[in-house]
Amino acid sequence: MTTLSGIIFIIGKAFLLALAAPFVSGIIRKTKNCMRMRRGQGLFQFYFDIRKLFSKDEVISKNVSWIFFAAPAVVFTASVLALLMILMVQPGSFTSDGMAILIAVFFVFGLARFFLALAGLDAGSSFGGMGSSREMFISSFAEPAIFITAFVLCVSGGNSFKVSNLLALFSVSMAVIAETSRIPVDNKETHLELTMIHEAMVLEYSGRSLALIELASHIKQIVFFTILSWYIFTPQVPGIYAWAIFPAKIAAISIIVAFVEISLAKMRLFRAVDFLSFSFFIALVASIAASLGL
Amino acid sequence: MNNHEYIKNILDSEKIGAVNISAPYRDELYVTVTGADFGKVCSLLHKRLDSAVMTFFAEDMRARSGSFTVYCAFLSVQARSWIFVRQDVPGENPEFVSIAKDIYSAALFERETNEMFGITPLGNPDIRSLRLHDEVWPRGFYPLRKDFVPPAGKSADGAQYQFRRVEGEGIFEVPVGPVHAGIIGPGHFRFSAAGEPVINLEIRLGWTHRGIEKLLEGKDHAEAVNIVERISGDTAFGYSLAFCNSVEKMLGPEIPVRAQVLRVLYLELERLYNHANDMGGIALDVGFSFPAQFASLIKESILRLNENLSGSRYLKGINIVGGVEKDIDKAKSAVIDEALTKIEKDILALEDMLFSSISFMDRVDATGILRTQTARDLGITGVAARASGIGLDLRKAFPDIYGVFSFAAAKEHRGDVASRFKVRCFETKESISLIHQSLKKLDGCGPQLKIAVLPKEGTALGSAEAWRGPVLVWTRLGAGGKIERCKITDPSFRNWEGLSYAVLGNIIPDFPLCNKSFDLSYPGNDL
Numbered sequence: 001m002t003t004l005s006g007i008i009f010i011i012g013k014a015f016l017l018a019l020a021a022p023f024v025s026g027i028i029r030k031t032k033n034c035m036r037m038r039r040g041q042g043l044f045q046f047y048f049d050i051r052k053l054f055s056k057d058e059v060i061s062k063n064v065s066w067i068f069f070a071a072p073a074v075v076f077t078a079s080v081l082a083l084l085m086i087l088m089v090q091p092g093s094f095t096s097d098g099m100a101i102l103i104a105v106f107f108v109f110g111l112a113r114f115f116l117a118l119a120g121l122d123a124g125s126s127f128g129g130m131g132s133s134r135e136m137f138i139s140s141f142a143e144p145a146i147f148i149t150a151f152v153l154c155v156s157g158g159n160s161f162k163v164s165n166l167l168a169l170f171s172v173s174m175a176v177i178a179e180t181s182r183i184p185v186d187n188k189e190t191h192l193e194l195t196m197i198h199e200a201m202v203l204e205y206s207g208r209s210l211a212l213i214e215l216a217s218h219i220k221q222i223v224f225f226t227i228l229s230w231y232i233f234t235p236q237v238p239g240i241y242a243w244a245i246f247p248a249k250i251a252a253i254s255i256i257v258a259f260v261e262i263s264l265a266k267m268r269l270f271r272a273v274d275f276l277s278f279s280f281f282i283a284l285v286a287s288i289a290a291s292l293g294l
Numbered sequence: 295m296n297n298h299e300y301i302k303n304i305l306d307s308e309k310i311g312a313v314n315i316s317a318p319y320r321d322e323l324y325v326t327v328t329g330a331d332f333g334k335v336c337s338l339l340h341k342r343l344d345s346a347v348m349t350f351f352a353e354d355m356r357a358r359s360g361s362f363t364v365y366c367a368f369l370s371v372q373a374r375s376w377i378f379v380r381q382d383v384p385g386e387n388p389e390f391v392s393i394a395k396d397i398y399s400a401a402l403f404e405r406e407t408n409e410m411f412g413i414t415p416l417g418n419p420d421i422r423s424l425r426l427h428d429e430v431w432p433r434g435f436y437p438l439r440k441d442f443v444p445p446a447g448k449s450a451d452g453a454q455y456q457f458r459r460v461e462g463e464g465i466f467e468v469p470v471g472p473v474h475a476g477i478i479g480p481g482h483f484r485f486s487a488a489g490e491p492v493i494n495l496e497i498r499l500g501w502t503h504r505g506i507e508k509l510l511e512g513k514d515h516a517e518a519v520n521i522v523e524r525i526s527g528d529t530a531f532g533y534s535l536a537f538c539n540s541v542e543k544m545l546g547p548e549i550p551v552r553a554q555v556l557r558v559l560y561l562e563l564e565r566l567y568n569h570a571n572d573m574g575g576i577a578l579d580v581g582f583s584f585p586a587q588f589a590s591l592i593k594e595s596i597l598r599l600n601e602n603l604s605g606s607r608y609l610k611g612i613n614i615v616g617g618v619e620k621d622i623d624k625a626k627s628a629v630i631d632e633a634l635t636k637i638e639k640d641i642l643a644l645e646d647m648l649f650s651s652i653s654f655m656d657r658v659d660a661t662g663i664l665r666t667q668t669a670r671d672l673g674i675t676g677v678a679a680r681a682s683g684i685g686l687d688l689r690k691a692f693p694d695i696y697g698v699f700s701f702a703a704a705k706e707h708r709g710d711v712a713s714r715f716k717v718r719c720f721e722t723k724e725s726i727s728l729i730h731q732s733l734k735k736l737d738g739c740g741p742q743l744k745i746a747v748l749p750k751e752g753t754a755l756g757s758a759e760a761w762r763g764p765v766l767v768w769t770r771l772g773a774g775g776k777i778e779r780c781k782i783t784d785p786s787f788r789n790w791e792g793l794s795y796a797v798l799g800n801i802i803p804d805f806p807l808c809n810k811s812f813d814l815s816y817p818g819n820d821l
Contacts, residue, residue, distance in 0.1 A: 130468070261583075265580040
């Protein structure tokens with residue numbers, strides 16, 4: 001994989017995935033709207049939104065520092081970097097290298113989150129501050145579960161017939177819902193600033209910066225969905241077929257996420273702790289099961 | 295024992311003898327007192343009648359008697375009567391001793407009187423303006439005085455509204471509004487929070503103040519109905535009904551039974567669509583979008599039914615003084631029957647969906663509690679009061695035509711979002727039953743829809759239990775039947791303060807949910 005062709009291969013796949021990322025959000029939204037008896041926007045609306053944002057002017061508070069300008073670039077770069085990194089993991093033959101890459105990916109996202117949280121505080125608006133504090137609060141509970149489940153993945157190899165892997169899948173699904181700001185932890189659709197978590201941090205952004213942040217969040221979502229997909233029948237679908245079945249896995253995950261979003265109310269903010277602690281606990285059990293070889 | 299003796303006995307028990315009591319109508323009683331006795335009589339009635347101040351207002355009578363008149367109204371459920379305490383306040387340097395120290399529910403009204411008439415309530419610690427914001431409105435202009443001349447321009451003295459400040463380690467302020475992300479009215483909310491829990495919430499309103507009460511002066515009742523309907527768009531029928539009740543009481547014609555029954559029908563339809571809307575709104579604010587969408591379908595079907603019946607989705611242009619304009623014939627009656635059957639089925643399904651959802655119930659249960667005593671002190675009315683254990687429903691207190699229908703008033707005790715939600719569910723079902731009953735009653739009524747009225751001078755209070763709570767309209771008609779003074783009291787006026795108490799101790803992200811469970815009117819408050 002260290003050959004030139006390997007690098008080009010990874011970049012090509014990353015490009016395709018990045019291109020498909022808004023479409024995945026489109027699938028989720030379309031599925032939700034269908035279930036709600038609405039026609040809703042088309043599957044490609046997020047592309048139009050991003051194109052529109054890129055052509056718009058920005059409104060920038062007078063009080064902001066360089067962090068505000070740097071954050072969109074950092075967040076976007078981090079997402080792309082994370083995408084490239086997970087493509088270096090070989091599904092089906094996870095090794096300690098794979099584990100190392102996954103941990104690095106989570107740290108890269110941590111960096112992005114750090115900058116976004118600072119940017120939320122930067123303009124001094126009350127919503128940004130609330131958003132930042134909530135985002136850090138939620139992520140501090142979501143991250144441990146993700147780290148532990150990555151360990152389980154490398155031991156169990158994504159074999160869906162293993163107890164440890166099933167538990168890890170359950171745990172990581174909950175954490176991914178939190179990471180991608182979906183109901184029941186966060187609500188992407190809401191207009192109520194006071195209830196927002198992730199969205200509240202980026203309220204100050206507009207135009208090109210917002211486009212970058214939006215695109216980054218679509219890419220982050222597809223990265224997490226890709227990781228999630230590794231827990232599902234990885235050894236059962238080896239080699240070249242894995243990439244053929246990959247889009248189907250992502251689509252299935254999207255539809256399940258949409259279904260969860262539609263059938264639950266958002267949790268009270270502090271209930272998210274219970275939810276994510278549960279996820280962490282399951283992750284621990286999964287890791288014990290994995291070390292017992294189950 | 296009639297009302298007159300009942301009130302006289304109460305006053306005599308405290309040796310307040312020298313008062314003049316008059317009862318122009320069966321359900322209205324005026325106690326005229328001197329300035330010195332005003333506070334004492336009000337406190338006495340407040341305690342003995344167990345009633346908050348229902349409305350409180352002033353009137354510029356300087357052209358007739360050289361003074362202002364200040365009214366404070368209580369409700370005696372036992373005597374089925376509104377009890378007004380009235381005092382004259384001198385025309386020069388008008389002031390009176392505030393009663394808000396003993397009766398907190400008068401506090402906002404006193405602020406309003408101070409602002410609109412320049413009558414100072416002595417001893418009221420809070421006389422900040424409510425609607426004429428200091429930033430733009432110059433001092434010394436009192437719109438509801440008869441000799442009011444509008445100011446030439448905006449105020450330039452740089453006055454600022456003073457918010458209550460909470461200080462301490464880790465306390466920060468979150469200002470929200472008046473411009474919001476949704477399509478709702480403008481209101482400024484100032485939270486003081488320690489982390490997420492709210493320590494204090496101050497609500498500043500008045501951004502949609504249109505000067506309705508001034509606008510109504512000099513209009514005849516036909517013009518006034520049109521204005522009154524537009525005070526708060528979602529309560530168009532409730533408002534026109536309260537106004538018509540007021541003028542009809544004064545002018546005296548017996549309204550045809552058919553019109554009375556139709557008014558019940560329309561009022562309940564208004565309640566129905568708004569409650570359906572709120573049930574959906576509560577679901578939406580906790581991110582539960584499927585039932586929210588379902589509720590909006592139900593609301594839309596009721597609005598279409600409204601349009602089919604009256605030509606107006608929001609039930610405007612139906613009421614006139616003397617009766618109603620839009621009849622419901624056999625064919626329409628069948629349409630309602632059919633539509634209601636479907637609506638009832640849908641509403642039951644919606645309720646079932648929400649009550650059986652653990653994630654939804656977890657959000658609404660024990661959130662935003664308004665305690666009974668707080669609600670009493672603040673003078674909370676309507677849905678919010680009934681959820682907090684105050685069972686006041688004007689449809690029961692003054693039955694009139696409602697006396698021939700069988701229905702129950704809702705009452706819950708916990709005062710949380712779930713209680714307000716349950717009150718709405720209960721009232722929805724009662725409304726459907728009332729509409730069915732009124733359709734049956736219509737068959738037995740004569741065809742007459744309205745009756746001609748002759749203008750006359752006088753005063754009267756009209757009321758209607760609109761969907762949000764009691765709407766009160768006190769009107770004085772002068773020469774030629776033109777309105778001299780019309781005081782509008784919307785349930786939102788004091789319920790907004792109830793909201794600011796209900797959210798205390800809750801976390802900031804739960805505020806929109808609490809807010810939606812009250813669902814108060816911005817324009818009804820701002821007038």
